[in-house]
Amino acid sequence: MFFTLQRTCQSEVHKTERNNPQSLHPLWRHYTQKNRMNLTPQLLEPLLEASNLSRKQFIQEYGLASLVYVPRLPSVLQPVFGLLYVLIFALALAGNTAVLILLCRRKALQTPSTFFICSLALSDLLISVFCIPATLLQHVFTNWLAGDFLCKLIPFLQVTAIATSILTMTCIAMERFKGIMYPLRLHSGFSPRHAINMLVAVWLIALGIAGPMWYAHKVEVKYDFLYEVSYTCCREVWPHPGQRQAYTAVLSVLVFLAPMLIVALLYGRIVAELWGKHRVHDVMFQALPGSEIKKIARKKRHAVKMMAIVVLLFAICWAPFQLVSLLSDYGKLNLNSDQEFMVFSTVQILGFSNSVCNPLVYAALNSRFKRDLVGLLRRARGSGWWPVPRRARVGVLAPGEAPCEGAGGAGDPGAVLLEQGGRGGRARHVTHLPSASPLHGRHR
Numbered sequence: 264m265f266f267t268l269q270r271t272c273q274s275e276v277h278k279t280e281r282n283n284p285q286s287l288h289p290l291w292r293h294y295t296q297k298n299r300m301n302l303t304p305q306l307l308e309p310l311l312e313a314s315n316l317s318r319k320q321f322i323q324e325y326g327l328a329s330l331v332y333v334p335r336l337p338s339v340l341q342p343v344f345g346l347l348y349v350l351i352f353a354l355a356l357a358g359n360t361a362v363l364i365l366l367c368r369r370k371a372l373q374t375p376s377t378f379f380i381c382s383l384a385l386s387d388l389l390i391s392v393f394c395i396p397a398t399l400l401q402h403v404f405t406n407w408l409a410g411d412f413l414c415k416l417i418p419f420l421q422v423t424a425i426a427t428s429i430l431t432m433t434c435i436a437m438e439r440f441k442g443i444m445y446p447l448r449l450h451s452g453f454s455p456r457h458a459i460n461m462l463v464a465v466w467l468i469a470l471g472i473a474g475p476m477w478y479a480h481k482v483e484v485k486y487d488f489l490y491e492v493s494y495t496c497c498r499e500v501w502p503h504p505g506q507r508q509a510y511t512a513v514l515s516v517l518v519f520l521a522p523m524l525i526v527a528l529l530y531g532r533i534v535a536e537l538w539g540k541h542r543v544h545d546v547m548f549q550a551l552p553g554s555e556i557k558k559i560a561r562k563k564r565h566a567v568k569m570m571a572i573v574v575l576l577f578a579i580c581w582a583p584f585q586l587v588s589l590l591s592d593y594g595k596l597n598l599n600s601d602q603e604f605m606v607f608s609t610v611q612i613l614g615f616s617n618s619v620c621n622p623l624v625y626a627a628l629n630s631r632f633k634r635d636l637v638g639l640l641r642r643a644r645g646s647g648w649w650p651v652p653r654r655a656r657v658g659v660l661a662p663g664e665a666p667c668e669g670a671g672g673a674g675d676p677g678a679v680l681l682e683q684g685g686r687g688g689r690a691r692h693v694t695h696l697p698s699a700s701p702l703h704g705r706h707r
Contacts, residue, residue, distance in 0.1 A: 302330065304488045322489065331487040331494050333405045334604035341402060344608060348399040351615050355391035358622030359384040365635050375438065375458035382431045382462050387618035389424040393417055395615055402608070407497040411482045414497035418476045422514070425581065425614075426469035429522040432574055434461050436529040439570070443533050443563070472517055475510055511592040519585050526574055530567070537564050569628045573621060580617035583610040 311321055321327070336344060362384040366377045397409060397417045407414060438453045453461070479501055485494045501507040587610050590596045596603055625632045 302327075302489065307488065318489075318491070327489060329487055329492075330489045331485045331492070332600060333494055333496070334600040335405070336402060336605060336608060340605075344402055344612065345399060347612055348395055348402070348615075351612070351619055352391055352395045352399075354622075355387055355395070355615075355618035358619060359387045359391065361636055361639055362622055362625065363388075365632070365639060375453045375455055378455065378458045378462055379431055379435050379438075382465070383428055383621060386424040386428045386431070387621065389420050390615060390618045394421045394424075395618075398611065398615075406495045407482060408495075409497075414482050415477045415480045417497075418480050418499070419473050422473035422476050422518070423466075423469045426472050426518045427465055428577065429518055430465040430469060431462065432577065433522045433525055434458075434465060435570065436526045436533075436574075439567070440529040440533055443536055472514065479507075479510075508592050511588055515585050515589055519581065523574075523578055530571060530574070533567055534571075537567060565628070569624060572624055572628075576620045576624070577617055580620070581614045584614045 311318060314321060314324075316324060335341075363381055366381055366384075394417055397413065400408060409417070438458075441453075476499075479499050480497060481500055483496050483498050483500070485496065486492075487494065499507070501510075587596070587606055591603065591607070596606070598606065622636075626636055627633075
């Protein structure tokens with residue numbers, strides 16, 4: 264079970280439960296002595312005839328449970344989980360939509376930073392629009408209601424979204440590392456075309472990684488011949504259990520462990536450079552006054568802190584789901600169906616909550632984004648155009664202003680979310696070396 268919240272419908276050979284063994288009909292008692300009380304359609308009809316009972320009376324007489332078991336959350340927790348899903352859906356949809364609108368409404372924001380941020384926001388939107396509502400329906404209804412196409416599409420999109428998030432964060436870490444550690448190189452930063460090519464590769468790789476989920480998921484209908492009820496389930500079915508285990512292990516490595524290790528190593532080097540005593544990147548600013556150097560260093564550190572928080576939140580939200588998925592597929596959970604369903608529901612809602620984190624981080628750590636967001640909300644409420652102060656406009660420079668120094672260089676007016684701290688304002692004219700180039704970045 265990986266990236267999908269499934270209900271295990273079991274109905275192949277059914278073991279019945281009874282309250283009073285001494286009250287069993289002799290025909291049934293004779294059969295259960297040899298066959299360990301496995302109830303089949305062939306056995307049920309003669310038992311009903313011999314006992315002279317209706318189906319309902321027969322079930323009540325012997326206390327028989329349903330032959331198809333569908334795990335569910337405890338009734339007291341169902342409204343709690345439902346409320347959490349609705350809240351996460353609303354916040355993730357509103358927050359990430361606002362990020363896309365604020366960054367894409369101006370051509371001046373067509374920078375590598377913007378492309379990376381939009382990719383991450385789009386990944387979170389896939390989770391909020393497709394995966395969260397489908398999972399909520401699974402908690403409300405015992406049957407899968409969305410059909411075979413969505414049964415395949417939902418887990419496919421969830422794996423795609425998570426893979427694109429972590430791979431995009433890896434690209435951002437690589438870009439920041441290149442710009443900060445090697446600022447004097449001619450092409451220390453990424454060009455917009457380079458960033459677009461990287462994101463195209465990221466999404467294609469993510470689609471390829473998620474491909475097996477499309478083929479492994481299918482709708483199954485289980486028929487309870489005792490209660491005469493059919494149950495429809497969306498399940499992950501592999502030809503061999505070993506294939507499922509191998510795929511889960513590969514996913515854990517490709518979309519979590521390996522990227523997180525790379526990101527941790529790159530940001531470790533970046534932190535050592537920015538907070539160390541011998542900073543290579545300060546060479547390019549030796550001609551600037553001391554106050555300007557401190558301001559540039561402060562902005563770089565602020566951007567790195569914000570990105571580190573984003574990566575850390577992603578790890579905290581999705582690590583439990585990765586671990587539980589591995590333990591489940593390798594048979595190490597040792598839980599019954601209800602307990603396992605409860606555990607998966609908990610870790611998955613924690614993973615979904617990561618879709619809300621990024622807009623909150625932007626709003627908390629970037630005053631310009633916060634002001635633009637407030638303006639967008641006021642206009643959305645119908646209060647009319649609310650002019651944003653010139654200094655608060657994302658990615659727009661006033662006449663006479665120079666591009667602000669970012670996390671890895673200069674000249675990227677669109678990297679506000681990543682490179683501008685809480686101390687926004689007019690950028691001063693500074694002297695840039697010819698070899699200086701912008702560094703942009705940011706993440707689930």
